[in-house]
Structures are given as C-alpha cells and as structure tokens.
Amino acid sequence: MQQPFVPLVRKLEQLQALTAAQREVLQKLPVTVRELAPGDHVVHEGDKPKLVCMVVAGVTYRYTIVGSGKRQIMAFYIPGDIPDLSSLFIEQMDHSVAALVPSTIAAIPHGAMRRLFEQDPLLGEMFWRETLIDAAIIRRWLASVGRRTASACLAHIICEFVTRMRAAGLSDGVTCDFPMTQTDLGDAAGLSTVHVNRTLRDLRDRGLVTWGPRSVTIHDWAGLAALGEFDPSYLQLPRR
C-alpha cells in the first residue's frame, strides 16, 4: 500500500523543500491506517480525540447540524490534509468529520505530534500554517455564502476543489474526480438541492462545465473563475 505520508510531504514541500531529516521524522510517526466507507465518521461533534487523522486517499468533509436539522458542510479534505489537527489544542470537537467516498486515513497520536513539534519547531510552524490556510478557505466560503449568488458560490467551490486536487497531483486541472452529490453541494453552499440542480444546469448550459459520473470537466476555466470570482492566491500554492 502507498506510504501514508506521500500526500502530506508533497503538500508541505510546496512551500519549501523538507530536509532529509524532516522527511524521515515525519515518516517515522506512528500511524494507524484505517479504511472508511462513505458516511463513516473520522470524529463526531463532542468527541475528545487523542489522535489526529490525515487523509491518505479519498475525500472527507467537515460539517455541523444546526437546530432545524439542516447540515452545513464547512470544508472538503483531500489527501495530505489533516482535518482535525485543531484537536491538538482544542480538546472537544465542535463539528464532525466524515468520509464522502471510500477513503483511507492515517491516525497519529497527539503525543507523537507534540513531540514532533518539540523536536522540530519549523515543522510545527508548517503545520500551523496549514491550519491558517484552512481558515482562509473557510473565510472564502463565508464570503461566498453570505454575499455571492448561487451560481458564483458553486462556481467558486468547483474552482477551489479542482485547484486543490490539481496541486495534490490528483487532477490535470480540466477533468477531476468530483464526488460530491448535489445535496452535498447545497449543504456546502447554503442552498437547497433543487436550486443546486438548476444552478448546475445553468453552468452547463453556459458551456462552463460538464458532469460525468462523480467527476467534472471544466471547459472554460476563465469563464468559471470569473463567475465564481476565484483567485487562488489564498490557497498559498506555488505559482506554476
């Protein structure tokens, strides 16, 4: 099976190359690999995890349920991401993380992560930076949900996901696995499933994207990015 740290190392190295020692320290972290079926939870709201979970393969998402029973998805996580890194410093989960598709995750004990940061504070700062990028993504979503139209919001979500998948080496930037259902997209964008359906049809009718089985193809990147006001700089990816 794939070395679990490959996606993470790849991501961290986008900022700056790791030393051989750093790479080795990472790869020696004690991990427990786990396979998840769609809908299986990584953590539940209210849990007090003693591990952090890194996505190795698949897609997971962060969500919460509000009083009326509605769900708000707050992020999608792809290989290399650590959705619950915050549990290292915030004891109790204030949201849940679950798998969207069959996924592989690697659990690392909190203690091992803490020792890693003591041993190599620069690695600690790199992880801190990752949590800041995660926050920047959420702020973009907030701006989209609060102040953009349904079509702009969905266009932004599509552009962002494909860009991140591309950076992870999982898309060529044109066609991309896209496993979210229309219900998922609605819960991410604060829209009803019906309205997502009509809005996506509109994107298709405008010649921006087409849909395959659990995948998208972007036919007019400039048009889609303009519609979604998507500027990837907040993702802190290397210009390519």
Next chain:
Amino acid sequence: MQQPFVPLVRKLEQLQALTAAQREVLQKLPVTVRELAPGDHVVHEGDKPKLVCMVVAGVTYRYTIVGSGKRQIMAFYIPGDIPDLSSLFIEQMDHSVAALVPSTIAAIPHGAMRRLFEQDPLLGEMFWRETLIDAAIIRRWLASVGRRTASACLAHIICEFVTRMRAAGLSDGVTCDFPMTQTDLGDAAGLSTVHVNRTLRDLRDRGLVTWGPRSVTIHDWAGLAALGEFDPSYLQLPRR
C-alpha cells in the same frame, strides 16, 4: 496609558496561568502603539505586513469586498485579539482589517513574535490555539449564514459578541457596548440593512433585547441563546 498587554495576558490566562517569566517576556515585546479613528485600516487586502497588530482598546473587524461591491464582515475583534496573527505565516493578506470605533492597537514586529516562539514554544502553542479559536468562530458564522434564519443568525452574533466582551471584562453579560451599525450587522450576517432593521425590531418585540446608543441590553439571555442556538463552548472560555 494602559499597559498594552493587559487584555492579551488576561485572555491567555483563561486557559492556564502564565509563569512570571512568560508574562515578562510578553511585556518586553517591542510595541508601537497607534490610535485609529473609525474606518482607519489596520491592514489592507493585498498588503504584506511585517508586523502583527493586537487590539488594546476598541473594536476592529475583518472584511472583504466581493465583486459586486458587497462587503462580507468575517469577524469582530476586541481587546486582547490579534486579528492578523496569520500574517506571520501567510505573507499576503487576503482580507482587510479596519477599526469600527476609535481604537488603540499595538504593533509588534514579526521578528519579535518569531523569537518569542523560539524562546518559549509553549507560548507559541497558546497563540496557535488562539488562531484555531478564531477559525472555530468563523465556522460558526458560516453555519449561521448558510443554514439559519435571519433572526437566529443575528441572535447568535449578539450572544457571541457579548459573551466574548464579558470574558474580556468589558461587559457584565447583560448590558454591553455594541458599536456595530445595522449595516455592519447585515454585512456580517449576509443580510440587507433593511432586513436587519426589521429582524432586530422583532427581537425587541419579543422582549429579548433592547438597544441603547451603541449598546445592547439582553433581557432574556436564555431566549436569545435558544433562538440563536448559541452554545459558547466553541469559544473555549473557562466555565464560570
């Protein structure tokens, strides 16, 4: 004038007492104190700051402007908060921070912060934790804006602000300075000013809150919290 670090030390000590050494190291950080008028900027989107700015007095807010010219406010910051701590690890600002009312901020050079974290990694982790709480707040806003009604969203914002002000020793939990205009609240909640006005009137008519000049009084905390589905645990305040 007030020691600039008093609000920050107070906030950090809510988790655990600082050692005398830690308190001293903090208070020896080189700061430049600056007074801001309402609307003055701490940083602009696109800037590459070389300082971080701590709120000493007043209120600042984080916002971005979307393509249509609409503004989305993404956080309010009160004394003790460091709105742009992320600039330490993310070079370019992807949003702006400005003063809502006459405010005092203290600027600390990035280099001094970095040395602080080297010198005392535990302090570094405390600051990391603060950025994670900031992210948790944004996620709550996302859930509110995406999936709650206008009245619930505004009730949540009010409860959260008063709770944080209380924790900072700036409110008794009943009456609180509340300097946001209805336009500001709309830009925070993703609503129009007109609708904010009607929704706030509704909260008043239900006997939940009354409004003074730049202040609120909460008459029925349980009712307001229930309406806004407000559970303060995500703020990581000590139970009192």
Next chain:
DNA sequence: CGACATTTTGAGTCAGCTCAATCAGTGTGG
C-alpha cells in the same frame, strides 16, 4: 431484477431583497 440513492422537473410560496422616502441624532460653521 429490485431497492435505494441521486438527479431532474413542475408548481406554488416566501424570506429576504431593492428602491425610495422619511425620521432622528450628532456635529459644524456662522
């Protein structure tokens, strides 16, 4: 093939929007 999940469409409704005034509070200059 059957059961279930997902997408699609139609039709009617409504929360929240825009436009347009009006009213109230505050500060400023004369």
Next chain:
DNA sequence: CCACACTGATTGAGCTGACTCAAAATGTCG
C-alpha cells in the same frame, strides 16, 4: 442658537432568488 450636512434607523411597497412539496426519471449496485 439655528441652519445645514451627514450618518444611521425606520418604514412602505413591490419584486425575486431561492425554498418547499411532490413526483418522475435515471442511475447504481448487490
């Protein structure tokens, strides 16, 4: 002390983007 300017709160009226309910069509998978 008053007129004026300006900001912010309030109200009315009509509109619309997005919602809900309901059902049909299309996958998908054991």
